[in-house]
Amino acid sequence: MVLIKNKLAIFPGEVDKGGIIMDLWVSEMQTADMRISCRVIKSLHSEMTPFQKLMVVDTHQFGRMLLLDNIIQTTVADEFVYHEMISHVGLNTLPNPRKVLVVGGGDGGSIREIIKHKSVEKAVLVEIDGKVIEAAKKYLPEISCALDDPRVEVLVDDGIKHVKENKNTYDMIIVDSTDPIGPAEGLFGAAFYQDVHDALTEDGIFVAQTESPFFNRELIPRIYNDVASIFPLARLFLANVPTYPGGLWTFTMGSKKHDPVKVDISKLPDLNTRFYSPEIHRTCFVLPPFVQELIKK
Amino acid sequence: MVLIKNKLAIFPGEVDKGGIIMDLWVSEMQTADMRISCRVIKSLHSEMTPFQKLMVVDTHQFGRMLLLDNIIQTTVADEFVYHEMISHVGLNTLPNPRKVLVVGGGDGGSIREIIKHKSVEKAVLVEIDGKVIEAAKKYLPEISCALDDPRVEVLVDDGIKHVKENKNTYDMIIVDSTDPIGPAEGLFGAAFYQDVHDALTEDGIFVAQTESPFFNRELIPRIYNDVASIFPLARLFLANVPTYPGGLWTFTMGSKKHDPVKVDISKLPDLNTRFYSPEIHRTCFVLPPFVQELIKK
Structure with a gap:
């Protein structure tokens, strides 16, 4: 220009x-x-x-x-909030996560956080758009820095297909997607969540970013109810991302066995984080009444 | 136009x-x-x-x-977060608040929340700009609705002067100000906080809005340290206001006696709130590490 x-x-x-x-x-x-x-x-x-x-x-x-x-x-300045929260809340709920999948997340930020966990043997990234990975590697090294780690496998492929084809494989699946319009639309539906459930091991956990409680007040309960109908346990948690609309963001978790709010936070490892902490692990599930009312039955 | x-x-x-x-x-x-x-x-x-x-x-x-x-x-859509949090966290920390002062806050939102507390006998608003009160009464009735309540006294006056002239008078003082530029500049200084301290009764509490932990990283520790040098107890807490920069906002509390984190939240009254709740009372003091580091000694 x-x-x-x-x-x-x-x-x-x-x-x-x-x-x-x-x-x-x-x-x-x-x-x-x-x-x-x-x-x-x-x-x-x-x-x-x-x-x-x-x-x-x-x-x-x-x-x-x-x-x-x-x-x-x-953004380089505020990505830590989102990537820490989409990764560590779920991983620290599992006693021994070994194999983790990220659907989307081509910038690599979630992968960088996942491999901080010593138990993780393999982290697989399935990003549909290889150009996002290329751009992140070239321009966002602080975020993409772990994509070349030996424990990481990067696949340029359709996450929906990958999840369908890999049953009983992952201890945790993170859906680190764009908004539910365009390429990511299929990542916000019940059929996909059922496939995610089936791709998880018997005590697996699933976490997705699920938009703003101020501005997406129809989407959040729809997703929450879908997840609650498929997983024994559904939970909503919050974090503050200043570049996202309204600055307050939701994440929806489906868990087959382990309850994130029952974790003994005194035993959590130090992960060198700036937003997540053992105490935040506990308090991120405490919802203000205007958010709580979105998901009450 | x-x-x-x-x-x-x-x-x-x-x-x-x-x-x-x-x-x-x-x-x-x-x-x-x-x-x-x-x-x-x-x-x-x-x-x-x-x-x-x-x-x-x-x-x-x-x-x-x-x-x-x-x-x-x-704004009418999101004011509930700010006004509930600047009022109830402090008031619910006190066993029996009777007289409350709001410095600034001419829109009346803090006053509306304060008079929800049955123990409050008098709520005084000292707003320097009478035109703000007039505009709120005319255009923002949802927010200003309590300004004509018989327990409320509205003064168009300089809050700094009022605080200086009323020693040992208020159980709680709320500084509901604009940003620390322009008319509100004097409300962010140690001399004012000392006068606020002296205007409080022996177990009084002071709460001020103190800007964004993402964008005001020099201001917040300065205020916190000033308050901590004047009050036996200083605390920082957080709330999510989507129309404020970054969407995450801090409030600084100075307390002479009562610790807000030691309140028995099982005994708190239902105040018909949309953001504040007994559990939020507890969790709003849990700071992410990047905020905690602002106020560590």
């Missing part, structure tokens, strides 16, 4: 001696009626993949940011 | 038969590098008061919204 001003070619993020001559922002329509915008230092990458529009921009507020179909997926 | 298009005068929020012909948004620069925007149905009120710019707009996402100096103060 090149603008011509005063006969000079100016590139995004450049500033001339007279002041800022290009004021570039990236904006996400978080809902039809609400927008977040971040000032951009430099646009690093933009392409149409076979699945979606992929962008990487460097922002002043959050550092490097990955967007898919114009929606913020992750 | 009138736009002329095709010889017709169009007012904000109006839509002609051919589609939206006016697309009005209200935007807040949450930081120098981040902006939130909400689509406006109608601009209801705009004036320069002696203290600040005051606006009330009706938005699609959050309903009616009060802005001061272009910063979102409260």
